[in-house]
Each structure stands twice: as C-alpha cells, then as structure tokens.
Amino acid sequence: MAKTKTVYVCSNCGADSPKWIGKCPNCGEWNTYVEEVIAKDPPAKSRSSAGLPVSLGERARPMRLCDITAEKEDRIDLFDGELNRVLGGGLVRGSLVLIGGEPGIGKSTLVLQTVLKLKSMRVLYVSGEESSRQLKLRADRLGSVSPDSLYILCETNLDRIFEQAQAIQPDLLIIDSIQTIFTELVESSPGSISQVRECSAAILKYAKESGVPVLLIGHINKEGSIAGPKVLEHIVDAVLQFEGDQHYMYRILRSIKNRFGSTSELGIYEMRREGLREVSNPSELLLTQNHEGLSGVAIAAAIEGVRPFLIETQGLVGSAVYGTPQRSATGFDLRRMNMLLAVLEKRAGFKLVQKDVFLNIAGGLRVNDPAIDLAVLAAILSSSLDIAIETGTCMAGEVGLSGEIRPVNRIEQRILEAEKLGFSRILVPHSNLRGFDASKCRIQIVQVRKVEEAFRQLFG
Numbered sequence: 001m002a003k004t005k006t007v008y009v010c011s012n013c014g015a016d017s018p019k020w021i022g023k024c025p026n027c028g029e030w031n032t033y034v035e036e037v038i039a040k041d042p043p044a045k046s047r048s049s050a051g052l053p054v055s056l057g058e059r060a061r062p063m064r065l066c067d068i069t070a071e072k073e074d075r076i077d078l079f080d081g082e083l084n085r086v087l088g089g090g091l092v093r094g095s096l097v098l099i100g101g102e103p104g105i106g107k108s109t110l111v112l113q114t115v116l117k118l119k120s121m122r123v124l125y126v127s128g129e130e131s132s133r134q135l136k137l138r139a140d141r142l143g144s145v146s147p148d149s150l151y152i153l154c155e156t157n158l159d160r161i162f163e164q165a166q167a168i169q170p171d172l173l174i175i176d177s178i179q180t181i182f183t184e185l186v187e188s189s190p191g192s193i194s195q196v197r198e199c200s201a202a203i204l205k206y207a208k209e210s211g212v213p214v215l216l217i218g219h220i221n222k223e224g225s226i227a228g229p230k231v232l233e234h235i236v237d238a239v240l241q242f243e244g245d246q247h248y249m250y251r252i253l254r255s256i257k258n259r260f261g262s263t264s265e266l267g268i269y270e271m272r273r274e275g276l277r278e279v280s281n282p283s284e285l286l287l288t289q290n291h292e293g294l295s296g297v298a299i300a301a302a303i304e305g306v307r308p309f310l311i312e313t314q315g316l317v318g319s320a321v322y323g324t325p326q327r328s329a330t331g332f333d334l335r336r337m338n339m340l341l342a343v344l345e346k347r348a349g350f351k352l353v354q355k356d357v358f359l360n361i362a363g364g365l366r367v368n369d370p371a372i373d374l375a376v377l378a379a380i381l382s383s384s385l386d387i388a389i390e391t392g393t394c395m396a397g398e399v400g401l402s403g404e405i406r407p408v409n410r411i412e413q414r415i416l417e418a419e420k421l422g423f424s425r426i427l428v429p430h431s432n433l434r435g436f437d438a439s440k441c442r443i444q445i446v447q448v449r450k451v452e453e454a455f456r457q458l459f460g
Contacts, residue, residue: 088261101242128180265305296383300375315379331361347403
C-alpha cells in the first residue's frame with residue numbers, strides 16, 4: 001500500500017515545504033504555497049510516462065556540435081494567417097503549444113475553427129469541459145462543414161486518452177483543458193499542481209516520441225497568469241496568450257514564449273457571431289473613427305513584431321478635484337507615462353502638477369513600442385491646450401529624459417504604412433532616414449530633434 005504524506009508546494013516555482021510558509025524562499029512570492037497530498041508508489045511501479053510504454057532505444061550520448069545537422073523545422077499550415085504568424089510560420093511537428101486566456105474570451109472557438117479547416121489531417125480533439133453535443137453545436141455555429149478526419153473524445157483520464165491516441169494515430173492532438181486532465185499515478189484532484197505537472201510532462205513525452213504536435217488550452221488565475229505551476233510554461237515549446245475584453249470585439253493573440261519563432265509577434269482577431277475573423281490590416285480597423293476637430297487625439301506609427309500599424313492615442317487632462325492628481329493609463333505603461341510627464345514639465349515648461357492625466361490606447365491594444373512616446377506627449381498636450389492636431393498627421397519617436405527625440409527602428413515601414421492609409425504628414429526623429437530615399441514618398445516627412453520642435457510643428 002502506498003504511503004501518503006502532505007506537503008506544501010509553491011504554485012509559482014514548484015518548491016515544496018513540509019509546512020505552510022507565507023513567503024517562498026526560492027522565488028520570493030507571497031501566499032503561493034498550497035497543500036498537496038503525495039503518494040509514494042512502490043519502487044517497482046514506473047512513473048516515467050504515465051501509462052506510455054517506455055522506449056528501449058539507445059541511451060543518449062554526447063555529440064560534437066559540428067556533427068549535429070540543423071535542418072529546417074517541418075511546419076504545418078493551419079490556414080490561419082494570424083495564428084501562423086504568431087507561431088513563427090506554422091505549427092512545428094512534435095511541439096507542445098499552450099494557449100491561455102480568460103474564461104469566455106474565445107480560446108476553444110479559436111482552436112475549433114482552426115481544426116475545422118484542416119481537411120487533410122486526422123485530428124483528435126479531447127474535451128474535458130464540454131460534451132460532444134456542445135462541440136457539435138459550436139461547430140455548426142461557426143458555419144464550417146465538419147471534416148471526416150476530426151474525432152471528438154470527451155475524457156479526462158490521461159491513460160485512456162493515450163490509448164485512444166494510440167488507436168487513432170492522429171496528426172494533431174488538442175486537449176481542452178490541461179487543468180481537467182488527471183492521471184491515476186498522482187493521488188490529488190484534477191487541476192492541482194501535482195496533476196498538471198505530471199500530465200504535462202507525460203504529454204510532452206508523447207509529443208516528442210511520436211512527432212505529433214499537441215495544443216493545450218489552459219486557464220488563467222485572477223492575477224492574469226496561467227493557472228498551475230510555473231514549470232508548465234517551462235515544459236511547453238510555446239506559450240500563447242489570448243487577450244481582449246469580453247465587451248469589445250477585438251481579440252489579441254500574443255506570443256509569450258516561442259522556441260521556434262519570435263516572441264514579439266501579434267495576431268489580431270475580431271469576434272463575430274460566426275466566430276473569429278482575422279484582421280489582416282489592423283490600421284484601418286483602429287482608425288475608423290473620425291476625430292476631426294477634437295483635442296487629445298494623436299496617431300502613432302507603431303510596430304509589433306514585423307507588422308506596422310497606426311494606433312490612436314487618446315489623452316485627457318483636467319483639473320484635479322482632490323489634493324492628489326490622478327494618473328491613469330490603459331494599454332500603456334503607467335511608469336513610463338509619469339516619466340514622459342516629467343519630461344514635458346522640465347524640458348517643455350508645461351505645468352501639469354495640479355492636473356489629472358488619463359491616457360488610453362484605442363481598440364483595447366497594449367503597446368510596448370517606445371516609438372509611441374511622441375504621440376503620447378502630443379495627445380496629452382493637445383488636451384491640456386484644447387487644440388486639435390491637424391488631420392492627416394501621425395508621428396513616431398522615442399522621447400529621452402533630456403527631451404531629445406531618439407531614432408526608432410524600421411522607420412521606413414512606419415512611413416510607408418502611413419502613406420498607404422492616406423496620411424499627409426509624419427513626424428520622425430532627426431537623422432533617422434539614413435539610407436532611405438524619401439523623394440519617392442508622397443507623404444511629407446518632418447524631422448525633429450527635440451520635443452519643443454515637435455510641438456511647434458503640431459501646434460504652431
């Protein structure tokens with residue numbers, strides 16, 4: 001009979017302790033220890049692969065780096081331009097991809113409408129949360145004809161899932177969600193740290209040995225991070241975060257970790273009744289509103305990954321009602337906004353000490369590109385002076401602490417994107433156009449060195 005004991009495990013780093021402690025000594029996080037019941041199995045029982053047959057091949061031997069052949073990864077086209085871009089060009093065979101997001105944001109819809117397009121692949125969709133009838137109703141709502149090669153399995157036992165996978169031999173395995181899967185080798189409830197860790201390790205072993213790519217859908221906790229131990233994100237090959245507000249139609253797919261591509265890529269979708277629609281040109285979608293004559297609006301030329309797009313930066317400045325003025329930013333780093341306000345006061349002479357300042361990036365986007373600093377300052381100053389920025393003007397530039405406008409990367413793509421959308425003038429950092437022939441562009445390019453020069457160009 002297996003001996004049982006109770007330990008406390010940190011949900012952030014996986015460290016264990018015989019008793020509960022408030023602060024983890026390994027990672028320094030507070031209140032992350034949860035109780036787990038661990039069963040010690042007899043030594044004769046193998047726990048290596050959660051029911052999978054143990055391979056008896058040759059043991060791994062060290063190889064010289066020069067003897068290793070690096071071939072290009074064989075990728076699977078998912079017939080979804082946004083998802084392919086975020087994954088780095090497609091789904092790599094034998095990879096393990098984790099997709100996380102808030103409840104109801106559209107994770108299952110994204111995965112289901114993707115596999116419905118894969119007519120020539122045998123797909124096994126394992127659902128631990130929904131019944132087969134619910135999945136059929138969702139597939140009918142998406143308006144796609146269900147392919148003959150899509151198999152639905154409503155099961156939460158990992159050993160039985162592997163048995164069905166061994167019988168069907170799928171080309172792609174979907175598990176929705178990893179928090180509902182359990183293995184009998186661990187005596188704890190599904191979703192616990194031990195279960196998630198053991199199940200994900202066994203699924204990784206299956207993916208690497210069989211070469212079948214696996215898509216995991218994961219829940220997130222109230223802090224916004226993926227639920228379960230942090231080791232789950234270390235095990236998988238790629239972590240994709242599906243973001244957005246349920247009250248808005250935009251959904252954003254970000255790559256937090258990707259061993260086969262860039263982590264700076266971004267995919268944008270529009271939620272509709274018939275499913276998620278790819279937004280191939282987000283600039284036109286984000287700039288549909290006409291704000292001619294309104295103050296506090298500035299257009300920034302930003303880049304996420306390899307894609308340039310224009311975003312609308314909105315600023316609002318008002319008198320502070322209370323003693324301490326408010327500072328609020330949505331879609332932008334609040335600490336960076338406070339730094340830009342200090343630059344605006346020190347270098348440009350505009351006093352905003354007794355003013356409330358609110359900043360919003362339109363469309364529900366969260367942008368980390370420093371090139372929108374100039375647009376943030378322009379929107380705030382436009383609202384403070386109550387002077388609208390001339391229609392057809394956009395800008396790109398990083399603002400330093402001394403008030404200088406620093407060069408940004410890929411300025412040519414930003415200029416061409418603004419010209420394509422019909423803008424007549426763009427403000428760029430001085431000496432940022434080396435090697436770029438500006439005479440071929442129909443848009444007026446204004447080079448500025450300091451924030452004072454930019455404000456004179458914008459407000460006269």
